[in-house]
Amino acid sequence: MRFGYSLVVSRGAPEVPASFVGERYVRRDGQTQMLTTEDEALSMAKRFVDGGVRFSMNPVTLDDVFNYVVVREGARNGRSGAAGGEGGR
Numbered sequence: 613m614r615f616g617y618s619l620v621v622s623r624g625a626p627e628v629p630a631s632f633v634g635e636r637y638v639r640r641d642g643q644t645q646m647l648t649t650e651d652e653a654l655s656m657a658k659r660f661v662d663g664g665v666r667f668s669m670n671p672v673t674l675d676d677v678f679n680y681v682v683v684r685e686g687a688r689n690g691r692s693g694a695a696g697g698e699g700g701r
Contacts, residue, residue, distance in 0.1 A: 617653035618676045619646040622666040637683045
């Protein structure tokens with residue numbers, strides 16, 4: 613995984629600048645997850661705080677990597693969404 617930080621935004625896709633460095637996808641629970649660098653995560657966190665957006669920011673976990681892989685494989689197979697509490701179905 614080339615990105616070390618994860619941002620999860622509560623429901624609704626936030627505005628992301630064209631210069632955003634990282635991966636972004638919508639999870640099955642409707643939250644937007646972004647995997648990015650530390651500098652980009654801090655920059656996005658400032659934007660979200662200034663805009664009143666509800667979000668969390670953490671170092672990337674094994675769960676984040678799993679969800680990313682499931683979403684990527686699902687897109688290759690014509691499916692959308694990440695494994696969210698359904699045992700990865």
